Amino acid sequence: MAYKDEQLVEEKVFKDPVHRYVHVKDRVIWDLIAAPEFQRLRRIKQLGTTNYTFHGAEHSRFNHSLGVYEIVRRIIYNFQGREHWNNDERLLCLCAALLHDLGHGPFSHSFEKVFKLDHEEYTQKIILGETKVHEILEQAEEGFAQKVADVIAKTYQNKLVVSLISSQIDADRMDYLQRDAYFTGVSYGHFDMERILRVMRPIEDQVVIKATGMHAVEDYIMSRYQMYWQVYFHPVTRSAEVILTKILHRAKYLYETKEFEFKLKPTHFISFFTGDVKLDEYLRLDEGIVSYYFQLWQEEDDEILRDLCERFMNRRLFKYVEFNPNLQMAEWMELYRLFSDAGIDPEYYLVVDSSSDLPYDFYRPGEEEERLPIHLLMPNGDLKELSRHSDIVESISGKKRTDHKLYFPKDLLESLPNGKKKARIKEILYGQGELIDANESR
Amino acid sequence: MLTNHAKLMQFFSVANEVTGRKKLQKMIYILQKSKLPFEEKFQFHFYGPYSEELTLRVEELCNLHFINEEKEDKSNYHQYRYSITEDGQSFLDQFAMDMPDLGTKVEMLKGKSSRFLELVATMLYFDDLPLEENIQKVHAVKPKQKYTDDEIQEAISFIAAVSKENS
Known part of the structure; x- marks a missing residue:
């Protein structure tokens, strides 16, 4: 039997707190999970600094990737025999689901911002470069790695395949909403995924939802909305991320000034500082390594670097006030x-x-051909955009909430000698309302 | 601080008015690809390069009353029209920022349809491919648009003209 079609003698299962079990029968999938580039995801947290706010949020990109794979496996199982579904795409979908986040680095959002990187680009490089993952995919079929990379990049010709992994209601979101809710311990984020999977229908180039399943989708949109504001946008998490970002900026600045001599040379960061990160250097950096540096940089001579690292390691975060750039x-x-x-x-x-x-991102219907919305499949075969049919979705997708906060170290301000300047700083910061202590609020 | 917001404000100030979210997305992407310092992260979506970050930033600018958004009801969808407000202009006047001149490029883009800008943006997205493969890729990812050879030739010339404006 060709390697691509090879099945394990006995099905393997991973116990999973969200989906109960993750089932693996394909040899290719089993081998991909064992590849070093995939195992690396165990060392990268799914939610970065969120564990500073919700201490349970220690789950990794590895957990999430297996979860997305499992959801796609179940969707495909339901699609078997349906018109528009081509089962020859099955393994491609499973591989793309499993590998879709392969390029994430440690605290990837901050790293991307500071060093102008793109994790999606590294996902492509890992899949197409000289890696074990690439070797496995090419062993399955010549050119298969490119197909998997195209699906993840959303440039694959068959849009139905792409939309399973990446659309407004896809396996990626369905997994992370439930998983992040589970590990943070919040009560939002729950919806009836089994019901959604049952009402998903493949049509030509997208997955649509049978109109009778609209209420399950409403629940999913609501949970997405609540999770964004309650978990992902949490101001304390953002405070930790602000400090993390500033550590990276400071370390880069010190490296570039040349006059500063690090006690612990930033070997693993140098290519990030110089803007020429090779694939093996990228893969070498994980959260363990980053924490090691931050721990030791607390002993550096530079006061700012030392202070920021000490804050990050000991959760001595910045305070914040609301900020309106128009008025202030x-x-x-x-x-x-x-x-x-x-x-x-x-x-x-x-x-x-x-x-x-x-x-x-939020659910937004947008305008025609801007981005693909969620479509309901009506009994007469017509497609209707979700918010045009659901009052609940319409009310939250039309609601505009944005947010700006000003972060600063209250303890440093308090340590300033009393005088006019200190009084004026406090007047501006605290005069506008309640000061929020990021170390205490949950 | 808010530098990326200010860059967008600069764009709206120069453009005066932009009609259509899709057109706005493609305009910023094309400007970014022609080396103007917009930092929004774009990914490929069904209709070409799309930036969620840009969508959210524009929403923030609307909420701050720096940009005015007018919603027009079309039969199956809404269309949006954007223009800078007085508050927006005065924010921009206070903001010290080094931004290259956008005028000529923005004028070139404004005069084109969103269908055409989608083609240009898609070709630019795959600009690491040789031209022949690039065109094949455009047809593969956008079979429904059925771009003609003339349109593709026009897009090639347009890309060259926009890039030339850099020098």
Whole structure:
């Protein structure tokens, strides 16, 4: 039997807290899971700094990737024999589902922002480069790695295959919403996935939802909405991320100034600083390595680097106040000057963070041909955009909530000598309402 | 701080008015590909390069009343029209920022249809491929658009013209 079609003698199962079991029968999938590039995902947390807010959120990209694979496996099982579904695409879908996040690095959002990287690009490089994953895919079929890479990049010709992994209601989101809810311990994020899977229908180039399943989809959209605001956009998580980002900026700056000598040379970071990250260097960096550096950089001579690392390692986070750039631009400029005068570098200690700085998205119907919405399949065969049919979805997809916060170290401000400048800083920051202590709020 | 917002404001200030979210997405992507310093992250979606970050940032600018969004009801969908407000202009005036001149490029883009800009953006997305493969890829990912040879030739010339504006 060809390697591509080879089945394990006995089905393997992974116990999973979200889907109960993850089932593996294909030899190719089993081998991919064992590949070092996939095992690396065990060392990268799914939610980055969210564990500073929700201590349970220690789950990894490895857990999530297996979960997405399992959901796609179940969808395909339901699609068997349906018109528009070509079962020759089965293994391709499973591989793409399993490998879709392969290029994520440690705290990837912050790393991407600071070093101008793109994890999707590294997913492509890992799948197409000299790696074990590539070797396995090519052993399955010549050119198969390119197909898997195309599905993940959403440029594969068969859009139905792409939409299983990446659309407004896809296996990726269905897994992370449930998994993140489970590990953070919040009560949002739950919806009837089994029902959604039963009402999914393949049509030509997309997956649609039978109209009778609309309420299950409403629940999914609601859970997505709540998870974004309650978990993903949590201001304490963002405070930790602000500090993490500033550590990376500071370390890069110190490396570039040349005059500064690190006690612990940033060997693993150098290619990130110089902007020429080779694949093997990228794969070498995981969260264990990053934590090791942050731990030891607490002993560096640079006061800012030392302080930021000490804050990150010991969860001594920045405080925040609400900030409206329209009304408070002049105040922000004044604060910037006052911080500088007081010897607190505002580049590192006065940070505006906006909701658009985060990578998560909402359900938006948008306008024609802007992006593909969720379509309901009506009894007469017509397709209707979800928010045109569901009042609940319409009300939240039309709702505009964005958010800007100003982060700063309250303890450093308090340590300043009393005087007019300190009083003015406090007046601007605290005069507008309640100061929120990111170390205490949950 | 808010530098990426300010860059978009600069775009709206120069463009005066933009009609259509899809057109807006493709305009910013093409400007980014022609080396203008927009930092929104784009990925390939059904209708070509698309940036969720851009969508959210524009939404933020609307909520801050820096940009005005007008919604027009079409038969099956809505269409959106964007223009800069007085508040937006005064924010921009306060913001110190180094931004290359956008005027000529924005004018070139504004004069084109969103269907054409989608073609240009898609070709630019695959610009690491040799031309022949690039065209094949465009047909493969957008079979429904049925782009003609003339349109593709026009897109090639347009890309060359926009890039030339850099030099």
